[in-house]
């Protein structure tokens with residue numbers, strides 16, 4: 229089978245390797261679609277402390293059961309499935325206290341073991357027992373289900389923020405996550421949804437996905453524009469969905485009193501310091517939220533919303549074979565793609 233290996237920083241190689249054996253307590257999956265995630269782009273570009281080279285990335289996986297282990301029940305060859313890549317241990321403090329996304333021993337597909345950037349992938353026993361695999365009915369399109377993982381973290385962040393009816397939400401970063409935030413904010417009843425990005429190209433691609441106002445923040449002063457939109461009061465909520473620290477301070481400035489800020493996007497390891505005006509947080513009584521990971525319940529919610537057709541899957545703008553993964557990285561970086569999906573069976 230074909231598998232895409234990341235062999236070093238910004239180095240990939242498609243190799244022909246044997247199809248892995250199906251474990252007795254697991255499944256062998258023929259990968260239909262696998263998302264090229266912002267975190268994969270970051271791992272490709274700057275590396276990651278969580279991986280050892282060579283590695284097969286890919287954690288947003290949807291596929292078809294190709295073999296069932298002899299000690300596995302409940303699955304049949306041909307079942308269509310989407311997998312939550314996160315496998316909590318079930319035993320640590322955070323698992324016991326219903327915060328499995330923060331599990332001290334969290335295993336993640338594509339990081340802790342080979343992921344879906346390949347024609348076949350093993351879902352091992354732990355994935356079946358402690359993880360989450362959802363069977364997708366025949367009448368539901370399989371490819372958009374890879375968005376369930378992104379949606380899970382978006383849903384978790386917005387439920388922490390309690391985005392509500394009639395609120396104004398500013399989303400800084402108009403990539404796939406920004407677009408999903410806009411769609412979820414709309415579903416939760418927000419009435420003003422500002423999508424901002426430094427890239428004019430990204431902003432123009434994001435126009436159909438729930439936003440009510442669009443700002444190219446490299447050309448226009450975002451804070452001033454938001455003040456104008458909100459009649460000088462400031463926004464109720466700001467979500468920083470990008471890998472840069474500057475928007476954190478913009479968020480502090482553009483929020484109303486008791487506004488809520490989510491630091492949704494992780495920052496590069498060597499640029500993780502941020503500067504916030506402490507007095508603005510103090511006097512405006514702002515609420516600042518971290519946002520990382522999600523639970524199985526959030527994943528299930530994301531899946532349900534997708535199958536109900538309430539998410540516009542046209543945000544998947546690019547479908548590429550494994551051989552063209554680096555074209556996908558470039559398209560994400562230059563703002564010509566929203567979401568890129570790799571199709572391991574598409575001829576290179």
Ligand SMILES: [Zn+2]
Nearest residue numbers: 265288377378
């Ligand atoms: Zn992802």
Ligand SMILES: [Zn+2]
Nearest residue numbers: 317320323331
């Ligand atoms: Zn745990």
